[in-house]
Amino acid sequence: MxxxxxxxxxxxxxxxxxxxxxxxxxxxxxxxxxxxxxxxxxxxxxxxxxxxxxxxxxxxxxxxxxxxxxxxxxxxxxxxxxxxxxxxxxxxEECRELERQKWLDQVEARNRGLRQRETKQQLQQKGLNQIPPSTTLKFSLARNTNKTKPKQPEYSGTFVLKQDVVIKAGVKYLYGGWELTDGSINLQFKPVEEIFPTQQRDIREEPGFIGRQVEQLYNDLMTINEERDKNDEPPF
Incomplete structure (x- = not known):
């Protein structure tokens, strides 16, 4: 009824x-x-x-x-x-709308939690995969074998860095070059302060102990270079 x-x-x-x-x-x-x-x-x-x-x-x-x-x-x-x-x-209708809104809030909270976890995992994964920047710049100068004009460069080519390299103004760098059997040159630039706290100049002008240590560094690098020279690989 x-x-x-x-x-x-x-x-x-x-x-x-x-x-x-x-x-x-x-x-x-x-x-x-x-x-x-x-x-x-x-x-x-x-x-x-x-x-x-x-x-x-x-x-x-x-x-x-x-x-x-x-x-x-x-x-x-x-x-x-x-x-x-x-x-x-x-x-x-009032309670139905409140229940619907409560359900929507729960769904949003759950989705927000999932997004936060995914973001955290992505950041963690990114941190694991991220290679820290280097302070050492190294690359190879390839001899230009197709040179036809005097003004063309003796060495030319391209190179790709495997990681970011930080080069700062006002920092002293130790530089070295090694000529390979094919005529190309491997170059490296490294902050002197990472080896010894000294002022940049010709290594022969480095005073006493520091100069000898820098020369020893070059000798070590030359040894590495000789071992890798057959494959024309950069020394480090």
């Missing part, structure tokens, strides 16, 4: 109020009067009758009790077709 209530427009004319009462009258879950009967009773057409009711009176139907807030749930219709389509509900 339906539980319903008629909602009249404020200031409704009495004749329209009577029409609406007959239109929305329900007994044993059925409308008491047919549209034809009401139209004939008040001397109006079917279309006019529908318009009068929609403009002046709606009907609210009890469809359940909210399982969250325990409030009664009522839904409103402006005509019989809409009224008959109203179904039972277990949640009111």
């Amino acid at each position: 339906y539980k319903f209530r008629i909602n009249f427009k404020e200031g409704i004319e009495e004749n329209y109020r009577l029409i609406a009462i007959d239109y929305w009258k329900i007994e044993e879950s059925r409308f008491v009067h047919t549209i034809v009967e009401i139209a004939q009773k008040y001397g109006v057409s079917h279309m006019a009758l529908t318009g009068i009711v929609q403009r002046n009176a709606t009907c609210s139907k009890f469809v359940g009790v909210c399982s969250i807030c325990q409030e009664e749930i009522w839904q409103t219709a402006s005509n019989r077709t809409s009224f008959n389509s109203l179904k039972k509900k277990s949640q009111c």
Whole structure:
């Protein structure tokens, strides 16, 4: 059995109020009067009758009790077709919207956590894969065997660094060059302070102990160079 209530427009004319009462009258879950009967009773057409009711009176139907807030749930219709389509509900619109928003917040929190973990993993992986910058610059000068003009360079070519190299202004660099069997030259530039704290000049001018140590460094590099010279590889 339906539980319903008629909602009249404020200031409704009495004749329209009577029409609406007959239109929305329900007994044993059925409308008491047919549209034809009401139209004939008040001397109006079917279309006019529908318009009068929609403009002046709606009907609210009890469809359940909210399982969250325990409030009664009522839904409103402006005509019989809409009224008959109203179904039972277990949640009111307010609680339903709150539950939907709560679910969306949980989904967003979960997705945000996943994104943060992915970002952290990516940063960690990037940190593992990242090669720290070097302070030593080394490359090879290839002899230009196709030289046809005097002004063309004796050495030319390209090279690719395997990692970033930091070259700073005001820093003294030790430089060295080794000629290979094919005529190319391997070059290296390394900060002197990484070897010994000294001032940059010809190694023969380096005072005492420092000069001998720098010469020893060159001797060691020359030994490495001789071992790799067969493959024309850079000495370090």
